[in-house]
Amino acid sequence: MVIDRLHAFGLPLFGALVVLTASLWAFGLIVDEQIREGETRTDERFAQWLHGKSTDPVTEVFEVITSMGNFATLFVITIIAVGIFWWRRDGTDAAFVALAFIGAQVLSTGMKLGFQRDRPFFPDPLATESTYSFPSGHALVSLAVYGSIALVLARYVSATRRRALLLGGTALLVIAIGFSRLYLGVHFLSDVLAGYAAGAAWLALLYVALELRSRYTSRYLASTKQ
Numbered sequence: 001m002v003i004d005r006l007h008a009f010g011l012p013l014f015g016a017l018v019v020l021t022a023s024l025w026a027f028g029l030i031v032d033e034q035i036r037e038g039e040t041r042t043d044e045r046f047a048q049w050l051h052g053k054s055t056d057p058v059t060e061v062f063e064v065i066t067s068m069g070n071f072a073t074l075f076v077i078t079i080i081a082v083g084i085f086w087w088r089r090d091g092t093d094a095a096f097v098a099l100a101f102i103g104a105q106v107l108s109t110g111m112k113l114g115f116q117r118d119r120p121f122f123p124d125p126l127a128t129e130s131t132y133s134f135p136s137g138h139a140l141v142s143l144a145v146y147g148s149i150a151l152v153l154a155r156y157v158s159a160t161r162r163r164a165l166l167l168g169g170t171a172l173l174v175i176a177i178g179f180s181r182l183y184l185g186v187h188f189l190s191d192v193l194a195g196y197a198a199g200a201a202w203l204a205l206l207y208v209a210l211e212l213r214s215r216y217t218s219r220y221l222a223s224t225k226q
Contacts (some may be wrong), residue, residue: 139195
């Protein structure tokens, strides 16, 4: 009975609601412990330990990886993806990716200005940033952009193994981008985790909104034909 109801409601939609709830809870927990209570010892110890492990060849690799999550790269990827989906007459998919990018950028900028958390400090930094630290914009926006594209493409992949490789590869890319921010010393661990939580919440909310809109439109069109 419960399984039948889930199928009627839509397992992807139910999953999106679960992700939305869990992500918001995780983000709230991070804010409460790291920002309000100022419990930053774990963040600082991990940052210092990771900074001490840095080596030149590895640093160059993570500089390339982190560039895949910056504004310029994600903007170009979004434009290309939206253009392709629009050319294929997939307006909803194009809107999904475009809104994922725009909304994530707005959330990242707004929360950075709201929390105004300073970035990690090192006497010999590997990289520097002029904006605030919390949350990680690279983690937030890359999850939203790459995640939205992967979700759209997964619908066109019939083989379960290929779909798993697509989604798994996307997840690894997003994780690598987040870790690159930690390795380069421009973010605390909680910044990146909060970015992932916020990005997942925004992507799930967007999916739910577009799915409900699609269902409403389909029912409306069906009613007008009767």
